[in-house]
Amino acid sequence: MSRLAGRVALVTGGLRGIGLSCVERLLDEGASVMIGDLADAEDVDLSAYGENVDYVRLDVADEDAWTNAVASIEARFGRLDILVSNAGIGTPCALREETLENWRKTIAVNLDGTFLGTKHCADLLAKSGRDWKGGASIVNISSMMGLIALPKGGPYNASKGGVRLFTKVAALEFAEDKMPIRVNSVHPGFVATELFAAFPDELKAFMTSSTPLGRVAQTEEIAAVVAFLASDDASFVTGSELVVDGGYTAK
Amino acid sequence: MGGVLEGTVALVTGAGGGIGSATVKAMMDAGAEVIATDLQAPAGGTLSLAHDVTDQAQWQQVADTIRDRWGRLDVLVNNAGTVKIASIEQTTIEDWRRMMAVNAEAILLGHQAMLPLLREAGKNREGGASIVNISSVSGLVGNAFAAAYGASKAAVRLFSKAAALEFAALGYNIRVNSVHPGGVETDMSELICQTFVDMGMAPDMAAARADSARLQPIGRTGKPSEIANAVVFLSSTAASFITGSEMAVDGGWTAG
Numbered sequence: 237m238s239r240l241a242g243r244v245a246l247v248t249g250g251l252r253g254i255g256l257s258c259v260e261r262l263l264d265e266g267a268s269v270m271i272g273d274l275a276d277a278e279d280v281d282l283s284a285y286g287e288n289v290d291y292v293r294l295d296v297a298d299e300d301a302w303t304n305a306v307a308s309i310e311a312r313f314g315r316l317d318i319l320v321s322n323a324g325i326g327t328p329c330a331l332r333e334e335t336l337e338n339w340r341k342t343i344a345v346n347l348d349g350t351f352l353g354t355k356h357c358a359d360l361l362a363k364s365g366r367d368w369k370g371g372a373s374i375v376n377i378s379s380m381m382g383l384i385a386l387p388k389g390g391p392y393n394a395s396k397g398g399v400r401l402f403t404k405v406a407a408l409e410f411a412e413d414k415m416p417i418r419v420n421s422v423h424p425g426f427v428a429t430e431l432f433a434a435f436p437d438e439l440k441a442f443m444t445s446s447t448p449l450g451r452v453a454q455t456e457e458i459a460a461v462v463a464f465l466a467s468d469d470a471s472f473v474t475g476s477e478l479v480v481d482g483g484y485t486a487k
Numbered sequence: 488m489g490g491v492l493e494g495t496v497a498l499v500t501g502a503g504g505g506i507g508s509a510t511v512k513a514m515m516d517a518g519a520e521v522i523a524t525d526l527q528a529p530a531g532g533t534l535s536l537a538h539d540v541t542d543q544a545q546w547q548q549v550a551d552t553i554r555d556r557w558g559r560l561d562v563l564v565n566n567a568g569t570v571k572i573a574s575i576e577q578t579t580i581e582d583w584r585r586m587m588a589v590n591a592e593a594i595l596l597g598h599q600a601m602l603p604l605l606r607e608a609g610k611n612r613e614g615g616a617s618i619v620n621i622s623s624v625s626g627l628v629g630n631a632f633a634a635a636y637g638a639s640k641a642a643v644r645l646f647s648k649a650a651a652l653e654f655a656a657l658g659y660n661i662r663v664n665s666v667h668p669g670g671v672e673t674d675m676s677e678l679i680c681q682t683f684v685d686m687g688m689a690p691d692m693a694a695a696r697a698d699s700a701r702l703q704p705i706g707r708t709g710k711p712s713e714i715a716n717a718v719v720f721l722s723s724t725a726a727s728f729i730t731g732s733e734m735a736v737d738g739g740w741t742a743g
């Protein structure tokens with residue numbers, strides 16, 4: 237498939253989990269991909285992924301790192317058509333035990349990171365987006381926990397709810413300013429990442445049995461949705477939220 | 488190149504209309520065999536049938552025809568729909584019943600008639616069989632002069648979620664989702680514009696169309712193919728973890 241041929245994507249948190257699957261899927265569909273993640277560049281080996289991929293160290297909560305990342309993308313690829321804001325963190329914790337430090341850290345990565353990415357990539361996205369019928373595309377990875385709460389969701393729930401509405405603000409503003417950038421959020425349910433494999437059996441059983449489809453998602457099933465939103469197939473889709481949760485929030 | 492719906496047998500109702508015919512085309516381009524039905528047998532499709540979706544017996548005939556030829560159905564797109572824009576005071580009980588019959592009741596009839604064939608397909612299809620019900624932004628937010636239409640389209644939204652949960656609980660491997668288009672350039676949107684002109688709410692068709700385009704923050708109405716592409720996506724394995732979900736394809740209408 238070459239639905240994304242000629243396009244350049246940035247995937248934050250792209251070294252593993254859902255982000256890595258997004259990288260693989262976008263490459264498969266013909267895009268070039270810049271990965272932004274926390275590892276130092278010399279520790280990252282992308283030789284398995286061919287010529288069309290590169291890496292920049294990017295802490296999404298750090299504004300200077302964004303300036304640097306956008307400059308690197310321009311230097312390496314000369315354009316940016318797709319931003320997948322995927323980097324995210326969260327650990328369950330009871331409200332009364334949650335520290336302000338961890339609250340701020342979670343909000344900083346999940347919510348500041350999404351804002352900073354949109355802010356700093358917007359001009360380059362708008363410029364590149366003029367080349368496509370469906371424009372450029374920002375895909376923000378929220379969560380079903382941006383739609384519904386779970387006990388001990390704390391800052392994670394709050395940040396993901398924030399990502400949902402921030403996405404809609406950005407969609408409306410770019411539309412109003414006639415900037416060809418669509419902005420949408422994706423809301424995964426439980427996903428089988430490396431983290432999931434390490435969960436206690438009891439937690440795994442809860443995640444599986446509380447999902448109507450009776451299983452958790454594979455990371456590829458989230459990546460396929462991201463690729464759709466990134467493509468011209470979604471040319472009339474903006475400010476929208478795609479729920480990919482095996483039916484969890486339909487309850 | 489193999490399309491994303493290679494090997495898929497799909498039924499699209501209301502396939503003579505704007506979104507329906509675009510969906511038939513997009514699905515066939517993606518490799519599917521498509522049964523296209525409408526009040527009068529429409530152009531296009533692998534097989535074209537006359538089919539009034541409000542008629543239970545006709546649903547059964549369509550199911551029998553599909554069973555004889557394919558033995559299964561991978562994708563059902565409940566797209567047939569009707570609208571009558573009117574104030575609540577001017578809406579007759581006949582108008583209400585007509586919209587409920589075509590837009591809502593037909594969804595129940597369609598699920599019932601096609602369930603055995605969809606279950607059959609679900610046994611083998613990667614990502615499961617898929618039902619896509621075409622609701623509307625009017626099934627998500629209120630629209631003045633569309634109370635009856637909105638009620639019928641809101642019914643589609645929650646019917647879809649209940650069906651998704653029920654089929655998951657029963658182990659049928661059939662995903663069910665709703666699509667919520669914004670304004671799309673079809674006969675239906677022309678009819679809506681004409682009604683607004685007739686009601687004196689727009690001076691002429693050009694003004695009514697401009698009003699309609701402005702409902703989308705991106706400043707234009709959608710093309711039928713843009714809705715069709717969303718339907719293809721939900722019908723494909725790319726959407727294998729999506730069920731009970733609602734997809735707004737509305738140029739930002741419901742974001743604000």
Ligand SMILES: NC(=O)c1ccc[n+]([C@@H]2O[C@H](COP(=O)([O-])OP(=O)(O)OC[C@H]3O[C@@H](n4cnc5c(N)ncnc54)[C@H](O)[C@@H]3O)[C@@H](O)[C@H]2O)c1
Pocket residue numbers: 248249250251252253254255272273274275294295296297322323324325326345377378379380423424425426427428429430431
């Ligand atoms: N796994 C799930 O069940 C699930 C469900 C819903 C949503 N999500 C969301 O999907 C996204 C990806 O999650 P995952 O499960 O693949 O996680 P993961 O922990 O496997 O991977 C996250 C990646 O982000 C990187 N990262 C963390 N902080 C960063 C920062 N400040 N700057 C740049 N990169 C950073 C990590 O190094 C890692 O490579 C997250 O936003 C998460 O909230 C995950």
Ligand SMILES: NC(=O)c1ccc[n+]([C@@H]2O[C@H](COP(=O)([O-])OP(=O)(O)OC[C@H]3O[C@@H](n4cnc5c(N)ncnc54)[C@H](O)[C@@H]3O)[C@@H](O)[C@H]2O)c1
Pocket residue numbers: 500501502503504505506507524525526538539540541566567568569570589621622623624667668669670671672673674675676
């Ligand atoms: N056009 C829009 O702006 C818009 C917006 C949101 C939702 N929708 C929905 O999209 C769907 C398709 O609409 P469209 O815009 O293509 O309109 P359209 O009028 O072009 O097509 C609708 C088709 O449904 C058929 N139909 C009506 N009653 C039927 C019946 N009883 N049995 C079988 N077929 C019947 C019609 O003959 C027609 O071909 C409808 O459900 C509509 O409510 C349309």
